[in-house]
Amino acid sequence: MKHLVLGVAVAALTACTHPVMEKPHGAAEDAAASYDYSAAFGTEFGRPEADYADYSLRKSQEILTFTGVLPGMTVLELEAGGGFYTDLFGTVVGEAGKVYQQNPAQFDGFLGDSVAERGHLTRMSQIAYLKVPFDATGLADDEADIVTWMLGPHELWFVPDGTELGVFGDAEAAFEEIARVLKPGGVFVALDHSAPAGAPASTGNDTHRIDKAIVIEMAEAAGLTLIEESDVLANPEDDLTVNVFDPSVRRKTDRFLLKFQK
Numbered sequence: 001m002k003h004l005v006l007g008v009a010v011a012a013l014t015a016c017t018h019p020v021m022e023k024p025h026g027a028a029e030d031a032a033a034s035y036d037y038s039a040a041f042g043t044e045f046g047r048p049e050a051d052y053a054d055y056s057l058r059k060s061q062e063i064l065t066f067t068g069v070l071p072g073m074t075v076l077e078l079e080a081g082g083g084f085y086t087d088l089f090g091t092v093v094g095e096a097g098k099v100y101q102q103n104p105a106q107f108d109g110f111l112g113d114s115v116a117e118r119g120h121l122t123r124m125s126q127i128a129y130l131k132v133p134f135d136a137t138g139l140a141d142d143e144a145d146i147v148t149w150m151l152g153p154h155e156l157w158f159v160p161d162g163t164e165l166g167v168f169g170d171a172e173a174a175f176e177e178i179a180r181v182l183k184p185g186g187v188f189v190a191l192d193h194s195a196p197a198g199a200p201a202s203t204g205n206d207t208h209r210i211d212k213a214i215v216i217e218m219a220e221a222a223g224l225t226l227i228e229e230s231d232v233l234a235n236p237e238d239d240l241t242v243n244v245f246d247p248s249v250r251r252k253t254d255r256f257l258l259k260f261q262k
Helices: 002-017 027-034 037-041 049-058 060-067 084-093 105-111 114-118 153-157 171-181 212-221
Strands: 074-078 098-103 127-131 144-150 182-193 225-230 255-261
Touching: 037 060, 037 084, 049 060, 049 084, 060 084, 060 144, 060 182, 060 225, 060 255, 074 084, 084 098, 084 144, 098 105, 144 171, 153 171, 153 182, 171 182, 171 212, 182 212, 212 225, 212 255
Parallel strands: 074 098, 074 144, 098 127, 144 182
Antiparallel strands: 182 255, 225 255
16 A cells, blocks of 8 residues: 555546557457457357346447457456356357456355356356455466456455455555566456546445546556556546445446556
């Protein structure tokens, strides 16, 4: 947390105009540009029917394309929940790749039987389920091509009743862990509910939102460089202050989407 106190105020002031480095061009970028991501959304994969109703709402094809995931890659999906995106990642990477679906052990009560009921762990041998904290994934150094965190960085400041801050992992250590497991040139993709610029990290507990400047600050402090940003899930009608579970904004929040590179 030592970088956060001194740096986030400055970062918050520049969040809307934060310079994005020119995205490097290479073989992976060429391959992603020509890859047919629509093929991952077919009805032949044995997924829950509800997924297909959600793809348009979640802009899932645009999100998958933004990650740049390709066959044979290794993906660490932080806070993967029941496996909505895990299913898609597993389909793209194929049997030659690997997907680590991570959730903290404390999520068991919230997730219930959703992971088992999805059936993807038996349908795809390339997926492994990790029940570990955000700051200690157990992956080897430089193992992952991509790390994703969908609607999740704010959880680092979520304090469930009867617990204390950091129950899912230390914030600074979690970003350092992301950088550690990424290969050189690998990317970290962060998606979360937007909080107002300058809002404290504690909004992660209060409204389940986070100022994107905090994510940028902590990722850069861990040695990652912001290379791309998307407004595909932006919603200017969201005032950014209402709890994300409030019916007035549920599933309609303004969300930022960032890509960093090691």
